[in-house]
Amino acid sequence: KTDSNGEASVSFTLPDNLTTWRLTVRGHDLKGRMGEVRKKFLSTQDIIARIGRPRFFVEGDKTGIIGIVNNNTDTGIQSIATEMQADGKILKPDRDFKISLPGFGSSAKGYTLSVPEGRDSIALQFSAKTPANKGDAVKYVLPVEKRGLKYAISGSGDMYNNKEFTLKPVKNSDDFEFVPEEIVISVNPSPVTQIINAVQYLNEYPYGCIEQTINKFLPNLAMMHLLSGTGYAKVIPVKLKKQVEENIPEGIEKILKAQNYDGTWGWWEGDRGNTYLTGYAMYSLSQAKEYGYKIPDYTFKQGLQALRRILDNPQKMDNDELSYLASIYSMFGKWHHPVFKRIAFSKDLNSYQAANMIKAVYLFNGKGKLQEHESREIDEAAKLLKRKISEFARKDSYGIYWPADKGQAWNWPGGNTEITAHVLSALLVSGDRSQVLSQAAASISKRFRSGSWNSTKESGTAILALCDYLTAKGMNYKDSGNLEFSLNGSRLGTISYTMNSAVEELSKTVKLDRKQKSGSYKMSVSGSGSPDTTFSASLCGTLYFRPKGLFAFLKSEKRGIASLSNGIAAKRDISFLKRVNDMKMQEYLVPQEVDEKGKIYVGDELLVRIKFRPADSFGFMVLEDYLPAGFEVVKESAYNEFQPYSRV
Numbered sequence: 001k002t003d004s005n006g007e008a009s010v011s012f013t014l015p016d017n018l019t020t021w022r023l024t025v026r027g028h029d030l031k032g033r034m035g036e037v038r039k040k041f042l043s044t045q046d047i048i049a050r051i052g053r054p055r056f057f058v059e060g061d062k063t064g065i066i067g068i069v070n071n072n073t074d075t076g077i078q079s080i081a082t083e084m085q086a087d088g089k090i091l092k093p094d095r096d097f098k099i100s101l102p103g104f105g106s107s108a109k110g111y112t113l114s115v116p117e118g119r120d121s122i123a124l125q126f127s128a129k130t131p132a133n134k135g136d137a138v139k140y141v142l143p144v145e146k147r148g149l150k151y152a153i154s155g156s157g158d159m160y161n162n163k164e165f166t167l168k169p170v171k172n173s174d175d176f177e178f179v180p181e182e183i184v185i186s187v188n189p190s191p192v193t194q195i196i197n198a199v200q201y202l203n204e205y206p207y208g209c210i211e212q213t214i215n216k217f218l219p220n221l222a223m224m225h226l227l228s229g230t231g232y233a234k235v236i237p238v239k240l241k242k243q244v245e246e247n248i249p250e251g252i253e254k255i256l257k258a259q260n261y262d263g264t265w266g267w268w269e270g271d272r273g274n275t276y277l278t279g280y281a282m283y284s285l286s287q288a289k290e291y292g293y294k295i296p297d298y299t300f301k302q303g304l305q306a307l308r309r310i311l312d313n314p315q316k317m318d319n320d321e322l323s324y325l326a327s328i329y330s331m332f333g334k335w336h337h338p339v340f341k342r343i344a345f346s347k348d349l350n351s352y353q354a355a356n357m358i359k360a361v362y363l364f365n366g367k368g369k370l371q372e373h374e375s376r377e378i379d380e381a382a383k384l385l386k387r388k389i390s391e392f393a394r395k396d397s398y399g400i401y402w403p404a405d406k407g408q409a410w411n412w413p414g415g416n417t418e419i420t421a422h423v424l425s426a427l428l429v430s431g432d433r434s435q436v437l438s439q440a441a442a443s444i445s446k447r448f449r450s451g452s453w454n455s456t457k458e459s460g461t462a463i464l465a466l467c468d469y470l471t472a473k474g475m476n477y478k479d480s481g482n483l484e485f486s487l488n489g490s491r492l493g494t495i496s497y498t499m500n501s502a503v504e505e506l507s508k509t510v511k512l513d514r515k516q517k518s519g520s521y522k523m524s525v526s527g528s529g530s531p532d533t534t535f536s537a538s539l540c541g542t543l544y545f546r547p548k549g550l551f552a553f554l555k556s557e558k559r560g561i562a563s564l565s566n567g568i569a570a571k572r573d574i575s576f577l578k579r580v581n582d583m584k585m586q587e588y589l590v591p592q593e594v595d596e597k598g599k600i601y602v603g604d605e606l607l608v609r610i611k612f613r614p615a616d617s618f619g620f621m622v623l624e625d626y627l628p629a630g631f632e633v634v635k636e637s638a639y640n641e642f643q644p645y646s647r648v
Contacts, residue, residue: 002027014043046073047080049128049136052108054630057115057122059147063630065091065111067126071101077130084111085125118514119144148544151178156398156446156536159483159529167521167539179514180521180541184450185485186507187495188534191441191466192227194448196236197503198459199223201452203243209267210258210277214284215456217251219463220244225291226467237503252288255281256299263306275321276412278306279328286331304332311336319343320413323356330364337374344381351392351402352413354385355426361385362429386430389423393436399443400436417447418458421465428468441469445534481529485537488522512541570612570623577605605634 002008014021020042028034052066067084071077080099084091093109101107115122121141129135155165169178188194202216224244227236236244258265258281264273265281282303289295307329314322323343326336343349344357361382367375392402401420409415413422424440444453444462453459485492485508492510523537575591582588591607600606612623627633 018044018048044072045136046071047077047128047130047135048072049082049126049138051084051124051126051138051140053124053140053142056142057113057144059115059117059119059144061115063113063115065113065124066108067093067111067128068106068108069099069101069128070106071104074103076100076102076105080107080128080130080135082109082126082128084109085123086113087119087123115144117147146542146544148176148542150540151543152538152540154449154536154538155523156448156534157523157525158442158446158535159481159525159533163526164522164524165537167523167537168519169521169539169541170543171519176543176545178517178541178543180512180517180539181514182509182511182540183487183492183521184507184509184538184540185492185495185523186536187481187483187497187529188445188448188506188536189479189481189497189501189530190533191445191470193503193506194445195219195223195226195463195466196240198448198452198463199244200237200240200503202456202459203240203247205456207456210255210265210269210281211267212456213251213254214280215460217248217255218284218287219460219467220248220251221287221291222464222467224248226470248288248293252285252293252295255285256296259299259302263302263304273306275310275317275325278303278310279325282307283328283331300332304329304334308334308336311339314339314342319346319348319353320350320408320411323353323360324412327356327359327363330360333364333366335364335366335370337370337377340381341377344385349388350405350408351389351419351423352404352408354388354392355402355419355422357381358385358389358426359429362431382430386432389427398446400439401443412457414458414461415454417444417453418461420444421458421461424465425468428472433472437469437473441466442534446536448536450538481527481533483525483527483529483533483535485535486524488518489524494527568612568614570610572611573607573609575607575609577607579605606631 020040023039023041024036025038026034026036048070050068050070052068054063057063065084065086067082069080069082071080078100080101082099084093091111091113093111095110097109099107099109113122121143123139123141125137125139127135127137151169153167153169155167157163157165169180199219202219205212205216223236254269255265258269260266260270260273262273264278266272266274266277282300285295285299285303307325310317310325311322311329319342322339326339326343329336340357340360343353346353361378367378370378389402393400394403395401401416402423404413404415404419408419413419420440421444424437424444427437427440444466447453448462453462480496480498482494482496484494493508495506495508497506521539525535574594576594578590578592580588580590589605589607594606610623
C-alpha cells in the first residue's frame with residue numbers, strides 16, 4: 001500500500017547480470033481507477049573485464065588473446081591490475097604496462113597463447129582489480145579442435161563363437177599418423193536394445209519429408225506392437241514412449257495428407273509422384289491398418305490404381321523399382337505377372353530383386369484366380385529365387401550378408417545391411433526357419449553403430465526386419481549377464497546388465513593413453529551372457545597430418561591419402577583475394593597464389609575452391625569443409641554460379 005503521500009517503496013536484489021532492466025508498476029484506488037508506469041535502468045559495474053577470443057582453438061596454434069578493461073565511472077582510476085590465465089596458468093602480456101583509465105575510458109593488453117596438444121578445451125580467465133578492491137573477472141571455456149581428422153574404426157562380436165576381434169586403423173604414412181584417444185564399448189543383450197536405440201535416433205532426426213516421416217512412424221509402430229505385453233517394454237524410456245505414441249498418429253495424418261490427386265506420393269506434399277515413395281507409403285499405411293489404425297479405403301484405392309499404371313508402363317523403369325512395387329502390389333491381393341516374370345527369370349537378378357520377388361510370391365493370396373501357366377511359373381520362380389538367395393549370400397567379419405549391386409548403396413535399395421534386412425524379411429515371409437535367419441539377424445545387429453545403423457532408411461528397414469524375426473522366434477533371451485573387456489591384453493572394464501538395464505548402462509567410454517600407439521588393437525571379451533548377446537567397440541582418435549609448411553593443412557590435394565578416399569577424389573585450392581576496381585569503379589575479386597611460407601593477417605580474404613569426383617553413382621552426398629580457428633565465411637559462393645536445390 002502507498003503511504004499518506006501516495007508513495008510506496010520496494011527493495012530487491014538484482015541478479016548478477018550486466019543488462020538493462022525494465023520495472024513495471026501498476027496501482028489502483030478504492031474507486032477502481034487504475035494506472036501503470038514503466039521505467040528502465042541499467043545494471044552495471046564500475047569496472048568491467050572482457051576477453052577478445054576466437055570461438056575455438058586448434059592444436060599447435062599460436063593465438064592472440066586480448067584482455068580488455070572498461071571504466072564505467074565518470075572519475076579516473078590511477079591504477080588497475082590485470083591478470084590473464086589459461087587453465088590456471090598465468091600468461092605474460094606481449095607488452096606489459098601500467099593501466100590507468102580516465103572516466104569512461106578503456107584499455108587492452110595482448111597475450112599470446114600456444115595451444116597444447118591432447119586438450120579437449122582450455123579455460124581462459126581475465127581479471128581486473130583496483131587498489132580499492134573493486135573489479136571484475138570473466139571466464140570462458142573454449143573447445144580445442146584437433147589438427148587433423150576425426151577417425152574411428154569399429155568391430156563387433158557375440159557370446160556364441162565370436163568373442164574376439166581385431167581393430168586395424170589406417171596405416172601411418174609420411175602424410176599422417178593415427179593417435180588413439182578413447183574406445184567406446186557397448187553391449188546389446190538382445191536386438192531389442194538396438195531397436196529401442198534406433199527408434200530413439202529416428203524420433204530425434206530433424207528432417208520431415210515423406211520418406212523421413214515413414215522412417216520414423218513405421219518403426220515406432222513395429223516396435224510398440226512387438227514389445228507390448230513383454231518384459232522388454234519396461235526398457236523403453238518414458239520420454240521415448242510418449243514420443244512414439246504421439247508420432248504414430250501424426251505420421252499417419254501427414255502421409256494421408258501428402259497423397260497426390262493421381263494416387264502417388266512425392267518427397268514432399270505437392271511434389272511429383274515418386275515410384276519408391278508411392279510403394280513405401282502404401283506399405284506403411286497397410287501396416288498401420290493391420291495394427292488397428294483407421295485408414296480411408298479411397299486412399300488405398302487411389303494408391304493401387306497408381307501402382308497399376310506404373311506397372312503397366314515399365315519401359316523406362318529398372319528392375320529394382322519394379323520388384324519393389326510388385327511386392328507392395330501383391331500385399332493387397334493384386335498380381336502383375338508380366339513384371340514378375342521379367343524380374344524373376346532375369347539373368348541380371350540381384351539380392352534386392354530376389355527378396356522382393358519372394359515377398360511378392362508368398363504375400364499374394366490370389367494364386368487360385370490366375371491362369372494355370374501363370375501359377376506354374378510362380379512355383380518355378382519360387383524355387384529359383386530361394387536358390388538364388390542362397391547363392392548370393394556372402395560372409396565378412398560381421399557374419400552373413402547379401403551384397404548391394406553397384407549404384408544401390410546410395411540409392412533407394414540401400415547398402416549391404418539394408419539389403420540383408422530385406423532378405424531376412426523375405427525368408428521369414430516364405431516360412432524359412434533355418435539357421436540362416438539367426439545368422440542374418442546377428443549380422444544386422446553387429447552392423448549397428450552409435451545408436452543407429454548407417455542412415456534413417458537403413459535403420460527403419462533393419463528395425464522392421466528384426467521385429468519380424470523376433471516375432472517369429474519368440475522372446476527367449478537370457479535376462480542378465482556380466483561381460484569383461486580387455487584391449488591388447490589390458491583390462492578395460494566390465495559391463496553388467498539385466499533385462500531392465502537402462503541404455504546408458506550398456507556402454508562405457510574408456511580414455512586411452514595417446515602415446516600407446518599400435519598397428520592393431522585386439523578386443524577380447526569373457527564372462528556370462530546369452531549366445532545372442534552381441535557387443536561392439538569403436539576405437540576413436542585423430543588422424544594427424546604431418547606438417548609441410550604453414551599452409552600444409554590447406555593443401556590437401558598434395559597429400560597421398562588415397563586410402564582415406566572411400567571412392568571419392570577431393571581437391572581443395574586456396575587463393576588470396578585482391579579487390580580491384582576497373583575504370584567504371586566496378587569491383588572484382590582477383591585470386592592470387594598463396595605462398596606456403598607467407599603470412600595471413602587480420603582482414604585478409606581467401607578464396608576456397610573445392611572439387612570432388614566420386615567413383616560411383618551416389619544418390620546424394622554431404623561435403624564438409626572445416627574452418628581453421630579465427631576464420632569466418634563471408635560469402636558462400638564466390639561467383640554466384642551454383643545454388644543447391646534439394647528437391648528433384
